[in-house]
Amino acid sequence: MKNLNIHIEINSELYSKNPDSTELGQNIIAKSIELIYEIGFEAFTFKKLGILLNSPESTIYRYFKNKHILLIYLTSWYWAWIEYQLVFATTNVDSPRKRLLKSIDILTKPVLIDNSISYINEVLLSQIIISESMKSYHTKSVDEENKKGYFQTYKNVVQRVSEIVLEINASYKFPHMLISTVIEGAHQQKYFAEHLPSLTDTKKGTNSVTEFYTNMVIQVIK
Amino acid sequence: MKNLNIHIEINSELYSKNPDSTELGQNIIAKSIELIYEIGFEAFTFKKLGILLNSPESTIYRYFKNKHILLIYLTSWYWAWIEYQLVFATTNVDSPRKRLLKSIDILTKPVLIDNSISYINEVLLSQIIISESMKSYHTKSVDEENKKGYFQTYKNVVQRVSEIVLEINASYKFPHMLISTVIEGAHQQKYFAEHLPSLTDTKKGTNSVTEFYTNMVIQVIK
DNA sequence: GCATATTCGATAGTAATACTATTATATTTG
């Protein structure tokens, strides 16, 4: 996968000017990931990003309408990237059970290596997804933005893995609920491990999140 | 429970002046719940709340340092209230299995009736918890605030139900992970049902969230 | 290679937000 140099296309409504099309745009993405990771989404502003980029904030506004849309752009990219990994890891694997286990692995394991398929640091981005991604859809504008397809790449991931669940047990009633519980739960548990440890039993650096959710899925669908 | 007129005490570091001690303070709580429910936490400001209360915003600042602390106050109240319900529903029930099932019921069922044990509308508050509560701890100040005990009532709920899990299966490795997955998952699924339905299989008004998580817990701990 | 878009930097400006401070008046309490 390392040298495929895949290209991830993002819903064009998520940007005013495609950041992928210019060096500055790519820099906006790369530096915004670093800055959000460092200071958090609330404290993140286009002004601060502009200082990092040596560009006025008005230039950033030419690419993204506001920081909320930028966050949705970043999460869309992340889920498209995850879907790519899911496809790559499951093609040519006949056993649906093996495909499911591999998928859960991808969804629950920490992202530790920056594959450098692009100017995007996936390790930092995955940390942002854990800490901040729910803020992209916990807003008053969620219905409107959902209609415009802003969350499509996330839905694709849930749908894809749900289909494997149904291959194993066609009569299972709650495949989407199960998979979105796994995805969101794995994020939560990693966040808890770092910040609210009494809400979990896992510790950073262990694989108990994967162990827990793998076991959960196996038990629940049989 | 209706007429017990219970009194919920909140960590005194969460307010500058106890809102429970004055009529205005109680009004601040009551109206802030209505306003956050209506316009969402991002758009909610003390200025707008002041207009609703016919009080200048500076008065509200005498009770709460800022809107973030007010949100933590509201979530603390909610979890203390939930814990009270857990205790009430499980005392004198010998069977740990029955206690667990009852607890999951309380944690996953929608809050439909305002018990009016106080000036707080629990139905609206529970909606705020579903939509906004994660914002209270997904901040850069979470570690510092956790040290001050701001999230204690939530932890108490997780701890209490985890102990029931261990009564049933003392060797189960992940009781806290299981219970926090149930609590957060149930909120997520209700939110998805309303706003991102393709991420779930439940519909508003059904009890499939309770069904799913009850089954999940039973399967996983046996 | 020259005109013409396009892009970007520089600067300015605005409305709203998130507070803080001060003073005067009203109300409670001892």
Added chain:
DNA sequence: CAAATATAATAGTATTACTATCGAATATGC
């Protein structure tokens, strides 16, 4: 009735989240 407390009214500040304009640099199209 005095003293303490609470609140209303007002003013003010730094920051945020944008929008607008203009001119210089760069790329592209013929």
